[in-house]
Structures are given as structure tokens and as C-alpha cells.
Amino acid sequence: MAIYFSAHEVKVGLKDRTRLKAFITELFRKEEQGLANLQYVFCTDEYLLQINQEFLQHDTYTDIVTFELSANPEITEGEIYISIDRVKENAENFGVSENYELHRVIFHGALHLCGYKDKTEKEEALMRKKEDEYLQLYFER
Template sequence: MPAINFFQEEVSFTLKDKLKLKKWIKETIEAEGYKLQELNYIFCSDEYLLQMNQQYLDHDTLTDIITFDNSETPGKIVGDIFISIERIRENAEKFNVTETRELQRVIIHGTLHLLGYPDKKPAEKKVMTEKEDFYLNNITF
């Protein structure tokens, strides 16, 4: 049975519209031609995510998201997506959007990474942003 789970680490956070979010994420995955097996979103503090960034990616910087692809079968999504709630709040203010909208953007950004979309090069970043915008514009809540 496919599963989308939400967890918290070192942060107090209440996620709203969980069922609608799960439906939107699943529809995004299927629209890209993939099948969902298991996807975990872990909402955490800056410090928690910084430690993960240092330990697993050898980066010593704050980030809003880290995505781990645990898929073993092509076309099937299994992954863990860690999201800093502190970065979400700061970025929402910086980009003049609601915290909910920024969280949705980051949730779908991590999902798109699992769907094979990189964002290191300018051309890749452009495609990633276009995909984010497309799926954000298709949220029904």
C-alpha cells in the first residue's frame, strides 16, 4: 500500500490539510509517470537539517530541504525529504509569500527531485522552477 508520512524532528509544527497534501503529492507523482511506494516528509529545525547536511552531503550550510532517494526499482518512488520549518518561515518572508505556499513549493521541489529533476545548472533550475509553478498552480485547496 503506497504511503505518504509526515514526521517532526526538533520542531513544533502543525501541518494543515494533510489528506489534501497527500492527494496532491500522489497526483504529481502519477502525472510524471511514476508509482508511489513510500514517501516520508520530516519537518525539522535548522540545526537538525544542518547536521544532516554536514553528515551526509559534506555541506556546511543551512538549507531548506534535503532529499534522499531510497528507490530500488526504476519508476517507483521511495524517499525521505527533510524540510527546515525555520527556512520555510524565513523564505516566505523573503519572497513575500505565505508560509503555507512556501511549504507547498518546497514539498513539491523535493518530490520533483525524486522524479528525476536536478537543479544544479541554470537550465535545470529553470525546468525545476517551471515544474514547481505548474504543480503549485494545480493545487485544489
């Protein structure tokens, strides 16, 4: 099992990566979802827009795109692309630190891979609840 962080044409101030990797592993364990490999790619709005257009046929900016690559639904092998531009803008709009918003999006992607969706109001409410739960757990330690 491995979790990787990389950046594509952006700088990311992600501290304590070892602790974060252990926490993401714990998140998957708590959600009873197996984890083989997970790659986080931090990028620009433009790069993520290209991915969104090419693979999802969405012509909109977004903060995150998540791909499950495993054929086995019980074991995750995924890629999560996060726009640092959106993270910065969302942090300002929500009145939170960029670090807090970055972690929210990191956990949001992991929750998607654990089966959580956010297309309906009910799904979105549950997703927000789970994000808040994991953010509290992470930052209170």
C-alpha cells in the first residue's frame, strides 16, 4: 500500500506528509475500504480543466477530479487531481486557511473513493458531514 503526493506546475505547502499519509490510511480503514495505491496530483486550474474536459466531458473548473482505477471494488487504486488555484479561491470564499481547505479537498477525494457521492443534496450533506468529521479528527491531534 502506498500513497503519493506530486505537483504539476504548482508549489504546494503540504507539511507533515508522513502523518497525512497515515491519516488517509486510517480514513480508508475506518470506512472499511481497501487501499492499494493512491496518487494525489496537485495542479493548476488549466491542467484540471483539461482533465475534466478530456475524461469527464465537463467544461468547467473544479477543485477536484477523482479516478478509481481498480477493477476490484473492495480495493482502491486511485488518482486524485486537485487544483491549487481552486483551493486558494475556496479558502478565501469560505473564510478558512488554505491549509484547512487543502486538507478538506484531500479528504473529499478519499471519501469519493470510499463510495461517497455528492450529486444530490442528501449525498452532499453526508459528504460534508464526513469531511468535517475527518478534518476535526486530523486537526485535533
